[in-house]
Amino acid sequence: MQSVHRLVLGIARLMAMLGGAVLTLLILITCISILGRASNSVLHAMASAGILPGMAQGLIDAGVGAIRGDFEMVEAGMAFCIFAFLPFCTVTGGHASVDVFTNFLPRGVNRVLEVLIAALFAAVLVVIAMQLNEGFARKLNSGQTSLLLEFPIWWSYALSLFGAVMSAAVGVYVALVRLIELLTGRAIMPNAVGADH
Amino acid sequence: QEVTLTLEHFLPAQANVPRLVLDVWADKVEADSEGRIKIERYPTMQLGGTPPELIDHVQDGIADIGWTVVGYTPGRFPRTEVFELPFMVEDARAASYAFNKMYQEQMADQDFAGLHILGTWVHGPGLFHTKDPVAKPADLQGMKIRGGARLVNDLLTRVGAEPIGMPVPAVSEALSKGVLDGTTIPWEVTPAVKVSELVGNHTEFEGPGLYTLTFVLAMNEDTYASMPEDLQAVLDANSGVDFSIFAGGTQADADAPARKIAVERGNNIMTISAEQAQADWAPIVDPIYASWIADMEGKGIDGQALIDEAKKLMSEYTSDMDTWGK
Amino acid sequence: MSNLEIGILSFPFLLGLIFLRVPIGLAMFSTGFGGMWLVMGNTRLPMAQLKDLAYTTFSNYSLSIVPMFLLMGYFATLGGMSQALFKAAESFLGHRRGGVAMAAIGACAGFGAICGSSLATAATMSRVALPELKSYGYKGGFSTATLAAGGTLGILIPPSVVLVIYAILTEQNIAKLFLAAFIPGILAAIGYMIAVSIYVRRHPDAAGVREPVPMSERFQALINVWPVLLVFIAVVGGIYGGIFTPTEGAAVGALGTGIIALSSGGLTWRTLIDSFTDTARSSAMIFFIVLGAAFYNGFLARTRVPQELSAWVVDLGLSPLMVLAAILVLYLIFGCFMDSLSMILLTIPIFFPVISALDFGMSAEHVAIWFGILVLIVVEVGLITPPVGMNLFVINAMDPETPMVETYKAVLYYVVSDLVRVVLLVAFPAITLFLIP
Numbered sequence: 001m002q003s004v005h006r007l008v009l010g011i012a013r014l015m016a017m018l019g020g021a022v023l024t025l026l027i028l029i030t031c032i033s034i035l036g037r038a039s040n041s042v043l044h045a046m047a048s049a050g051i052l053p054g055m056a057q058g059l060i061d062a063g064v065g066a067i068r069g070d071f072e073m074v075e076a077g078m079a080f081c082i083f084a085f086l087p088f089c090t091v092t093g094g095h096a097s098v099d100v101f102t103n104f105l106p107r108g109v110n111r112v113l114e115v116l117i118a119a120l121f122a123a124v125l126v127v128i129a130m131q132l133n134e135g136f137a138r139k140l141n142s143g144q145t146s147l148l149l150e151f152p153i154w155w156s157y158a159l160s161l162f163g164a165v166m167s168a169a170v171g172v173y174v175a176l177v178r179l180i181e182l183l184t185g186r187a188i189m190p191n192a193v194g195a196d197h
Numbered sequence: 198q199e200v201t202l203t204l205e206h207f208l209p210a211q212a213n214v215p216r217l218v219l220d221v222w223a224d225k226v227e228a229d230s231e232g233r234i235k236i237e238r239y240p241t242m243q244l245g246g247t248p249p250e251l252i253d254h255v256q257d258g259i260a261d262i263g264w265t266v267v268g269y270t271p272g273r274f275p276r277t278e279v280f281e282l283p284f285m286v287e288d289a290r291a292a293s294y295a296f297n298k299m300y301q302e303q304m305a306d307q308d309f310a311g312l313h314i315l316g317t318w319v320h321g322p323g324l325f326h327t328k329d330p331v332a333k334p335a336d337l338q339g340m341k342i343r344g345g346a347r348l349v350n351d352l353l354t355r356v357g358a359e360p361i362g363m364p365v366p367a368v369s370e371a372l373s374k375g376v377l378d379g380t381t382i383p384w385e386v387t388p389a390v391k392v393s394e395l396v397g398n399h400t401e402f403e404g405p406g407l408y409t410l411t412f413v414l415a416m417n418e419d420t421y422a423s424m425p426e427d428l429q430a431v432l433d434a435n436s437g438v439d440f441s442i443f444a445g446g447t448q449a450d451a452d453a454p455a456r457k458i459a460v461e462r463g464n465n466i467m468t469i470s471a472e473q474a475q476a477d478w479a480p481i482v483d484p485i486y487a488s489w490i491a492d493m494e495g496k497g498i499d500g501q502a503l504i505d506e507a508k509k510l511m512s513e514y515t516s517d518m519d520t521w522g523k
Numbered sequence: 524m525s526n527l528e529i530g531i532l533s534f535p536f537l538l539g540l541i542f543l544r545v546p547i548g549l550a551m552f553s554t555g556f557g558g559m560w561l562v563m564g565n566t567r568l569p570m571a572q573l574k575d576l577a578y579t580t581f582s583n584y585s586l587s588i589v590p591m592f593l594l595m596g597y598f599a600t601l602g603g604m605s606q607a608l609f610k611a612a613e614s615f616l617g618h619r620r621g622g623v624a625m626a627a628i629g630a631c632a633g634f635g636a637i638c639g640s641s642l643a644t645a646a647t648m649s650r651v652a653l654p655e656l657k658s659y660g661y662k663g664g665f666s667t668a669t670l671a672a673g674g675t676l677g678i679l680i681p682p683s684v685v686l687v688i689y690a691i692l693t694e695q696n697i698a699k700l701f702l703a704a705f706i707p708g709i710l711a712a713i714g715y716m717i718a719v720s721i722y723v724r725r726h727p728d729a730a731g732v733r734e735p736v737p738m739s740e741r742f743q744a745l746i747n748v749w750p751v752l753l754v755f756i757a758v759v760g761g762i763y764g765g766i767f768t769p770t771e772g773a774a775v776g777a778l779g780t781g782i783i784a785l786s787s788g789g790l791t792w793r794t795l796i797d798s799f800t801d802t803a804r805s806s807a808m809i810f811f812i813v814l815g816a817a818f819y820n821g822f823l824a825r826t827r828v829p830q831e832l833s834a835w836v837v838d839l840g841l842s843p844l845m846v847l848a849a850i851l852v853l854y855l856i857f858g859c860f861m862d863s864l865s866m867i868l869l870t871i872p873i874f875f876p877v878i879s880a881l882d883f884g885m886s887a888e889h890v891a892i893w894f895g896i897l898v899l900i901v902v903e904v905g906l907i908t909p910p911v912g913m914n915l916f917v918i919n920a921m922d923p924e925t926p927m928v929e930t931y932k933a934v935l936y937y938v939v940s941d942l943v944r945v946v947l948l949v950a951f952p953a954i955t956l957f958l959i960p
């Protein structure tokens with residue numbers, strides 16, 4: 001069981017790193033776009049003020065400027081990042097909750113609660129993935145594109161769907177582990193938040 | 198009442214279109230049904246989500262009726278783009294008439310299959326609202342300008358601006374934060390999003406507008422089908438070509454009072470004459486026609502025929518067709 | 524059951540779920556889903572909503588700021604920048620009890636101003652400031668409460684998204700509203716400073732005190748701060764100067780701190796992975812709450828609870844001041860369950876005409892501005908009032924060792940300071956309107 005848990009944790013961490021890599025890419029795209037935009041303004045100012053106008057215009061024509069559709073890329077990429085982040089947050093119990101009152105409840109009640117909450121979470125994550133798939137199917141057939149780059153919207157839905165399916169799988173896994181823990185009395189997954197650090 | 202319908206849109210309730218078009222329409226439907234239909238109104242996307250989702254909300258029945266900008270879902274309703282072409286539309290009533298005729302002829306079964314469309318219209322001439330003055334295309338070089346539809350962004354790119362696509366409710370925040378240097382919108386919506394407070398310059402065009410956007414008032418097909426026949430008849434009597442003319446006309450008529458606000462604030466309004474527009478702007482933006490026709494060809498649509506049809510229908514319009522609510 | 528009853532019963536139900544340790548986002552999501560099911564008689568509607576809602580919430584451009592700033596916070600710590608910043612704050616303020624907490628509040632306010640979301644502010648600042656506050660001997664509950672409260676200050680500092688939305692809904696002048704927020708904002712900062720000093724007087728052990736540091740050392744500490752300042756000036760200057768959007772500013776900040784951390788040797792393959800996984804956990808946690816809130820708020824809108832409760836308050840036939848008081852209390856309650864923007868969007872269209880019709884002995888424009896600032900403040904106070912406050916939940920989740928109760932106890936000082944300020948602003952409208960021509 002411990003080896004299964006290590007495997008799931010590893011996959012979740014891999015997803016988080018994939019999300020982190022995409023996040024880094026988005027940060028770089030954004031910064032390059034700002035740089036391009038600023039250079040573009042300077043070049044325009046140079047061209048109209050007559051400072052090296054040929055070179056300035058040449059660089060403008062060569063495409064020195066903001067990256068077209070940078071906002072859209074951030075939006076599509078960020079949706080993927082968050083879906084990719086969800087499995088790690090879920091498997092390490094990172095979701096914010098209030099334990100003020102449950103601390104007074106008997107241990108057994110708390111363990112049952114733990115199972116019920118994990119089951120609810122699994123159900124919700126599965127529903128989210130299923131319905132995102134519905135949304136994806138609709139975009140696939142509608143011909144809808146993004147506004148500037150005009151890439152099909154379903155591309156970004158497909159990326160997110162991958163993360164959503166992984167999240168749902170991890171959610172179901174966590175629920176099963178909590179159930180096995182309740183039935184066998186063994187501790188497989190630490191209860192506390194921040195277990196992984 | 199027998200039937201409660203939800204009506205969802207993206208503007209504040211007191212903005213021109215909700216107040217002068219949607220409320221007037223909904224009140225009339227309620228009255229004509231003798232109180233058997235009630236229309237609950239949800240402005241500013243109160244039911245959740247973003248403006249581009251409105252059309253999906255209607256399709257799924259999350260809202261029974263929705264008012265939306267067709268261009269917010271680019272590529273999905275390709276034929277409607279004919280009215281977004283530069284310098285295409287001069288009179289919003291004539292264009293709304295043409296739009297509805299063409300909707301009935303060819304868009305209903307193709308672009309809008311699966312939706313029950315109550316009205317189709319366009320806004321008055323679109324124009325620039327910018328922080329720095331714009332007289333010629335060169336003045337737009339490098340400016341970040343918001344556009345509301347695919348072809349508007351194409352136009353912005355051609356004049357050298359940096360197009361940023363966003364729905365109209367996001368404009369005021371973006372202008373106040375400096376995300377935008379300006380925006381394209383018709384005069385009518387400027388008070389609702391405070392544009393005249395946030396920029397000091399406006400560039401309008403004499404004669405045909407730089408562009409227009411298209412709107413639909415769409416209804417969920419199943420909701421419509423589930424209504425008793427006499428109530429369907431009430432809706433039928435308040436939808437179609439005459440309502441579309443009213444909506445487009447009313448929206449365009451709201452341009453003048455909104456323009457007055459900018460004048461009273463002492464903003465700088467630049468009016469480009471028809472000759473100047475032909476000399477400075479047309480050479481840059483007119484190639485959009487050819488590229489759009491090519492685009493449509495790729496989708497198996499005859500773009501030139503759509504342009505011809507739209508022009509023919511617009512010239513066919515006469516003011517005695519403006520009958521809804523009168 | 525009528526829709527209205529379902530909507531009202533959803534409050535205690537949600538509260539019950541939260542107290543049973545159901546994660547906040549999940550509790551709101553489930554209540555919204557179940558509520559919609561009851562209202563509509565089937566699950567078709569909430570299911571249909573989910574086709575796009577999760578995607579559009581997670582792809583929201585303004586919210587993209589959250590993961591980027593969180594990563595920036597991690598890099599700033601790896602590069603030694605957070606430590607340098609707090610070292611400088613400590614060398615100037617460390618000999619005063621609570622001095623570093625005051626500095627942290629200032630930092631939160633500045634950060635909240637550019638970020639626009641108090642939830643994101645609270646989360647980012649906890650990443651940067653919590654470990655530092657603790658290393659200066661600050662107790663967990665006091666630290667979390669301080670950051671939660673500090674995060675609410677940013678909303679009063681322009682460019683405030685909520686203020687822009689209020690201006691649009693009520694057709695008021697944005698510039699005048701920004702101006703009107705100025706003195707209440709200063710008052711808020713002063714009030715929090717007083718709250719800190721009272722807290723540390725009553726709990727001397729909650730905050731560490733150092734020997735005063737000689738001037739030369741203070742300036743040395745200040746000099747060590749230059750990399751932070753460089754990044755800070757680039758980010759804040761760029762956003763205020765209109766060179767880039769707040770989200771773009773977050774990207775610049777993340778890249779800048781990343782480069783500094785790399786060159787100082789703090790950023791390695793190993794720590795990069797840690798920063799990714801840590802950013803992943805916190806971002807997913809926050810976005811899931813935002814998704815749950817969006818879903819729940821959509822359900823509430825459909826039951827018309829905010830609208831009907833508002834109408835009910837209006838119909839009570841109270842005196843103008845009592846109506847105002849009732850409205851503000853209602854906002855405090857809504858503040859437990861809803862995000863600031865949804866609350867404003869749903870209720871202002873109803874409350875504003877009512878307030879405008881009442882006689883407060885002022886011009887219509889002054890009433891509108893005064894009411895706007897009051898609502899803005901109260902909406903944010905709701906985020907930190909126990910037992911349900913989103914800011915409290917998020918920050919507490921970022922600090923596993925501190926029990927929620929400790930955060931509750933400490934945050935009460937800030938809540939009291941907030942309430943005193945609200946009473947002052949209600950009693951003396953001139954404070955808000957002083958700068959308005």
Ligand code: NA
Nearest residue numbers: 636677682683
């Ligand atoms: Na702010």
Ligand code: NA
Nearest residue numbers: 859905908911
């Ligand atoms: Na609260």
